[in-house]
Amino acid sequence: MLAPATSAADWLVAARAAARQPPAQARQPLWVAGQAVGSVASGVLSQIDLQRLSDKRYQLLNHEQSGGVVWHLDVPPDAVTPALNLLAQALRAQGRCGPWRDEQLAVCNARGERLGTVERGAVRVLGIATQAVHLVGLAPDGRMWVQQRSHTKPNNPGMWDTLMGGMVSAADTLQQALERETWEEAGLRLPQLHGPEHGGQVHFSRPSREGGGLGYMVECIDWFDCTVPEGVEPRNQDGEVERFELWSLAQVRECIAAGEFTLEAALVLDACCGL
Secondary structure (H helix, E strand, O other), X not given: OOOOOOOHHHHHHHHHHHHEOOOXXXXXXXXXXXXXXXXXXXXXXXXXXXXXXXXXXOEEEEEEEOOEEEEEXXXXXHHHHHHHHXXXXXXXXXXXOOOOOOOEEEEEOOOOOEEEEEEHHHOOOOOOXXXXXXXXXXXXXXXXXXXXXXXXXXXXXXXXXXXXXXXXXXXXXXXHHXXXXXXXXXXXXXXXXXXXXXXXXXXXXXXXXXXXXXXXXXXXXXXXXXXXXXXXXXXXXXXXXXEEEEXXXXXXXXXXXXXXXXXXXXXXXXXXXXX
């Protein structure tokens, strides 16, 4: 969480810098089935009990490549998902995972081609790129719908956020994630809204506290904006939102300056509204 600033503009300058940071410690590339998919902090995988990767087809190798050390989960292409999830379980046993979600996220190569999937709780420790979606909701009079995240959320509890923000799971396309998360978080169906229109992307690459501070977040957020018609109000369905409020842009700027919005939401709102 960034410290409060004298203005939203000052806070956003620091936020943009915070969104793009090098790793906090040395990291080594992670390859799976012969393709680069992420990175791991030095020493993390050397602590893994390789007996946990006991399937004869799975090998976790550490070798020199192009002048550096590379970790390679050497498996056939059809075994990427089970092998990565076995590795995630081993990390969890070592206390080196983020919150375990029982949710699979896509694992892609540098060209964006899906190789397999892995438990969400392991992606930051393994430096695997993720995709998220946010929806900015404006009222017809120009005010903005914002949500306060539940105080029981594992990440950024109690902070303010866009109308909807969520991860794109391995089971979803971007459009499906937009539809599902809008319903689960805000109780709204897309046909009720004017829009939504795709507005752009916000990119993150920064250290993560997950895994005891050994994670690295690499994420692309696709954001959309819409108008929520008069008389239509968001109502949370999944227990992950404390409440929704309708704020003026001046109120939004004030809360951003106070550091009360998540970093992701603040940068999405800046991209959308030019805060």
